[in-house]
Amino acid sequence: MNPALTITKYRITSVDFLRGAIMIIMALDHVRDYLFFGSFYFDPLDLSKTSVILFFTRWITHFCAPIFMFLAGTSAYLMGQKKTKKELSSFLIKRGLWLVFLEMIVVNFGWNFNITFPMFFFITIWALGISMIVLAGLIHLPKKLILALSLLIIFSHNLFDNVHIPGAGLKAFGWSLLHFQQVFNWHGELLLVGYPLIPLVAVMALGYCLGQVFSNSYSSEQRRSLLLKLGAAAIALFIVIRFINIYGDPVPWAAQKNGFFTFLSFINFNKYPPSLDYLLVTLGTALLFLGITEKMQNGVVKVFSVYGRVPMFYYLIHIYLIHLIAIFASAFTPGQDWHIWFLKQPIWFTTTLKGYGFSLPIAYLVWIAIVVGLYPLCKRYDAYKQSNKSKWWLSYL
Numbered sequence: 090m091n092p093a094l095t096i097t098k099y100r101i102t103s104v105d106f107l108r109g110a111i112m113i114i115m116a117l118d119h120v121r122d123y124l125f126f127g128s129f130y131f132d133p134l135d136l137s138k139t140s141v142i143l144f145f146t147r148w149i150t151h152f153c154a155p156i157f158m159f160l161a162g163t164s165a166y167l168m169g170q171k172k173t174k175k176e177l178s179s180f181l182i183k184r185g186l187w188l189v190f191l192e193m194i195v196v197n198f199g200w201n202f203n204i205t206f207p208m209f210f211f212i213t214i215w216a217l218g219i220s221m222i223v224l225a226g227l228i229h230l231p232k233k234l235i236l237a238l239s240l241l242i243i244f245s246h247n248l249f250d251n252v253h254i255p256g257a258g259l260k261a262f263g264w265s266l267l268h269f270q271q272v273f274n275w276h277g278e279l280l281l282v283g284y285p286l287i288p289l290v291a292v293m294a295l296g297y298c299l300g301q302v303f304s305n306s307y308s309s310e311q312r313r314s315l316l317l318k319l320g321a322a323a324i325a326l327f328i329v330i331r332f333i334n335i336y337g338d339p340v341p342w343a344a345q346k347n348g349f350f351t352f353l354s355f356i357n358f359n360k361y362p363p364s365l366d367y368l369l370v371t372l373g374t375a376l377l378f379l380g381i382t383e384k385m386q387n388g389v390v391k392v393f394s395v396y397g398r399v400p401m402f403y404y405l406i407h408i409y410l411i412h413l414i415a416i417f418a419s420a421f422t423p424g425q426d427w428h429i430w431f432l433k434q435p436i437w438f439t440t441t442l443k444g445y446g447f448s449l450p451i452a453y454l455v456w457i458a459i460v461v462g463l464y465p466l467c468k469r470y471d472a473y474k475q476s477n478k479s480k481w482w483l484s485y486l
């Protein structure tokens with residue numbers, strides 16, 4: 090048996106390893122948001138204000154959301170090897186609806202700790218859920234057609250970057266859900282669209298197409314070779330398109346105060362919605378990672394894969410834990426009011442948080458402590474899942 094095939098009937102070690110890695114990196118961004126004092130003053134990607142270490146602290150987390158979407162599609166394909174198309178569609182629809190519910194209620198409360206729900210975020214988990222529902226229909230199409238549609242959307246969606254619908258009406262909100270990050274005030278309720286659906290639905294569908302590479306029709310060497318070639322091609326294409334600086338990202342790169350900051354401008358691509366340049370780098374890197382780690386088996390792989398096998402469980406707990414740490418840190422810091430962490434508006438817009446927080450090294454230490462601290466809990470839950478596969482509800486968390 091291929092050493093990359095482990096854990097369950099449809100799990101791949103390299104996929105779990107990559108998913109675990111991005112879940113760990115993701116927590117860094119959320120710790121920075123809530124505990125780094127500079128988060129309440131300026132965007133860490135603002136080249137006129139940021140430092141190199143702060144820039145990369147934020148930039149490295151850009152890989153998380155699209156790769157998670159991508160791998161969710163791959164996992165759906167692998168799961169489909171043990172189900173009929175009808176069964177897989179049913180599962181994707183139910184799981185997608187469940188994820189939307191989690192985003193609106195459980196995740197939103199975790200971010201804000203406000204029982205009155207003065208705002209709703211349409212971000213990662215909501216986009217993941219809707220993408221699953223869309224994928225539930227797409228899987229009935231020929232795989233070549235799914236691949237063609239996915240690539241068409243990913244490569245062409247930046248043509249609509251300058252299309253905007255003014256106002257705060259239903260049409261404007263609908264367009265925002267599809268392709269434009271925006272905040273709406275709906276009868277006093279704040280609606281933050283952080284992750285527009287286009288092209289994320291195509292990213293998940295593309296991941297679904299990738300799943301075939303992990304089937305028995307590919308040997309380990311064939312798979313590794315193909316993944317490396319596709320990853321290298323994506324990165325090379327990014328360099329060419331970004332250098333031309335005409336299409337591929339709504340924010341062109343420009344010369345900065347020195348050569349290195351010009352390089353930072355070159356790689357400072359748009360995340361909301363994910364631009365073509367952004368996806369070529371993030372997904373290209375994912376493909377390279379999967380190819381490089383195809384046969385890798387060591388302690389690091391085993392530890393990271395634990396987080397990768399229970400991503401939703403880890404995701405939900407880490408949000409609440411970070412927010413609780415912010416509250417306790419404020420409660421024991423003279424001159425700070427911990428009640429302010431029961432948020433009434435998005436954390437990035439809460440001007441009263443200026444002056445709160447810690448240095449970047451402290452934020453890094455807290456991040457490491459959270460990841461390490463959650464490992465035993467994730468490992469125990471993973472073991473519980475493996476020994477209770479007959480319990481249907483475990484596949485939803």
